[in-house]
Amino acid sequence: MTRQEFIKMCGLLGISIPFQSVLTSYKSSEETSKSNFKGNVLIIGAGAAGLTAGHLLRQKGIEFQILEASSVYGGRMKRTLDFVDFPIPLGGEWLHVEKGVLSEIINDPSVPINVKTKPYDMDVDYALYEGEEVYLKDIGFKIDQKFINSSWFDFFEQYVVPSVQNNILFNAVVKSIDYSKDKIFVNTSNGEFTADKIIITTPVKLLQTGSIAFTPQLPEHKREAINDVTVWDGFKAFIEFSEKFYPAAIGFDIGSDRDGEKLYYDAAYGQNSNRHVLGLFTVGSGTLPYRELSDKELIEYMLNELDEIFDNKASSNYIKHTSQNWNKEPFAKGAYVYNYENWRRVRTLGKSVSDKLYFAGTSYTTGEDWGSVHTAARSAIRAVNEIT
Ligand SMILES: Cc1cc2nc3c(=O)[nH]c(=O)nc-3n(C[C@H](O)[C@H](O)[C@H](O)COP(=O)(O)OP(=O)(O)OC[C@H]3O[C@@H](n4cnc5c(N)ncnc54)[C@H](O)[C@@H]3O)c2cc1C
Incomplete structure (x- = not known):
């Protein structure tokens, strides 16, 4: 595989390849348990970053509360158990780095991790659909892993949520943050709160649309970075078939990789299941054909193109489908910052403000890597370490 093909493949699987992360140094719970910080922390958002931040603060014995706008935790790790006999990840799906990142998140070597993942076999069939032709390729996936009969969401639910769930206030949409005084005042749809420090994990698209008012307003360089980053649209769908007639993955040429990505893939790959599920992953302009269709139009469109x-095997083997439009999720409004964003801009997004506002989440990193669950978790580890 050439470097270009490798980057394209990584792009198709949603990996921010230019800045693939340097491993964050991993400190055990014993090393991180001492903290000189005496105060309380408010975390905005109960996705991967918010949950990880709460978990670490709990380990350090620091008082915290998570304010979550929706009625559930998990954010863009959302998954459904209702479709087939294994979890279907409607957002974050693949593990893009070594499995050791799971221990980093748990941060407690005494906890045995019972999560199975499967890397793609070296001889897996990957097809490229260009024009009207399908080219079968042997691409040797090595960098991505599938969770086996589990998901990112399930991992968090088992290992992280138990230590924070009593500290999550649901249906608390943060509307404004006043950090002009010693204490920080936060106004939500579910009451007012004060804190010494805040960790903000709301998707950057929501900050772009001004959904949180800051007093004083954020510094100019921060506002510029927020407004200038490109957030990709996001759409996923899953179709169950009675037979498997497709390869492990089919990438589509949709013009420039920088505009977006489109991939049909075997969502049941490696699962202990006899069900056949084809996934559709699209971001950026890859979402265009799908995201405005009604459910009926959507399945007609997908079956037609498949x-x-x-050779008409899709409509003759169709059983059912489900889909997820991330643009229509009120507390996400898109997928994630696009893979080719300027890394300095992402680093600016991750910087704290006035030793009071800390930013964590998939878009607020050190600029080495972004756009995935592990980057969200690692940015939370960084934010908590900065505070403490
Ligand atoms: C289609 C798609 C495919 C993806 N594929 C992968 C993949 O294969 N592998 C991978 O690693 N990653 C993948 N990702 C990315 C990954 O899912 C995200 O990067 C990660 O889950 C983001 O976590 P987060 O904590 O930063 O943000 P979120 O999960 O978005 O959490 C933010 C939380 O803040 C809450 N919130 C928002 N506004 C407010 C407010 N005003 N007040 C209070 N709470 C608020 C939200 O409800 C949400 O719960 C994918 C994402 C999408 C959309």
Whole structure:
């Protein structure tokens, strides 16, 4: 595989390849348990970053509260158990780095981790659909892993949520943050709160649309970075078929990689299941054909394009489908910051403000890597370490 193909493949699987992360140094719970910080922390958002931040603060014995706008935790790790006999990840799906990141998140070597993942086999079939032709390729996936009969969400639910769930206030939409005085005042749809420090994990798209008012307003360089980053749209769908007639993954040429990505893939790959589920992953302009369709139009469109590629096998084997439009999620409004964003801009997003506001989440990193669950978790580790 050439470097270009490798980057394209990584792009298709949602990996921010130019800045693939340097491993964050991993400190055990014993090393991180001491803290000189005496105060309380408010965390905004109960996605991967917010949950990780709460978990670490709990380990350090620091008082915290998580304010979550929706009625559930998990954010963009959302998954459904209702579709087939294994979890279907409607957002974050693949593990893009070594499995050791799971221990980093748990931060307690005494906890045995019972999560199975499967890297793609070296001889897996990957197809490229260009024009009207499908080219079968042997690409040797090595960098991504699937959770086996589990998901990112399930990992967090088992290992992280138990230590924070009593500290999550749901249906608390943060509307304004006043950090002009010693204490920080936070106004939500579910009451007012004060804190010494705040960790903000709301998706950057929501800050772009001004959904939180800051007093004083954020510094100019921060506002510029927020407004200038490109956030990709995001859409996923899953179709169950009675037979498997497709390869492990089919990438689509949708113009420039920088505009977006589109990939159909075997969502049941490696699962202990006899069910056949084809996933559709699209971001950026890859979402355009799908995201405004009604449910009926959507399945017609998908079956039609799959029938063209696979000799009408899609419509004859169709059982059911489900989909997730991330643009329509009120507390996400998109997928994630696009893979080719300027890394300095992402680093600016991750910087704290006035030793009071800390930013964590997939878009607020050190600029080495972004756009995935592990980057969200690692940015939370960084934010908590900065505070403490
Ligand atoms: C289609 C798609 C595919 C993806 N594929 C992968 C993949 O294969 N592998 C991978 O590692 N990553 C993937 N990702 C990215 C990954 O899912 C995210 O990067 C990660 O889950 C983000 O976590 P977070 O904590 O930063 O943000 P979120 O999960 O978005 O959490 C933020 C939380 O803040 C809450 N919130 C928002 N506004 C407010 C407010 N005003 N007040 C209070 N709470 C608020 C939200 O409800 C949410 O719960 C994918 C994402 C999408 C959309």
